[in-house]
Amino acid sequence: MKDEPLDERSLSKLRWRCRRGLLENDLFIERFFARHESGLTVSQARGLGTLMDLADNDLLDLLLRRREPGDDTMTIEARQVLELLRGAAPSPQHSG
Numbered sequence: 001m002k003d004e005p006l007d008e009r010s011l012s013k014l015r016w017r018c019r020r021g022l023l024e025n026d027l028f029i030e031r032f033f034a035r036h037e038s039g040l041t042v043s044q045a046r047g048l049g050t051l052m053d054l055a056d057n058d059l060l061d062l063l064l065r066r067r068e069p070g071d072d073t074m075t076i077e078a079r080q081v082l083e084l085l086r087g088a089a090p091s092p093q094h095s096g
Contacts, residue, residue: 003041011037014045022056028063032085044084047077051085 006014018029036044051059061067063085069078 047081
């Protein structure tokens, strides 16, 4: 079964749900949406929703690869989205 593209209303709700309390998480999420928003699918939205259920610090640990997801707590969809989020890593700031 082909995964359906995410409709505009669902995308808007998802973006709202992805607002986080930690700036670092928001940076990853904003870059993720900038790169992948136009092609997001329903299953990717489910995976992102699973990640958004995590506490901010737990999410940041996953994004920064301080830890890997546990086999019992993370769906395949969430793992795939996590890899996309990790690929949207903020570039380091250079002080001049």
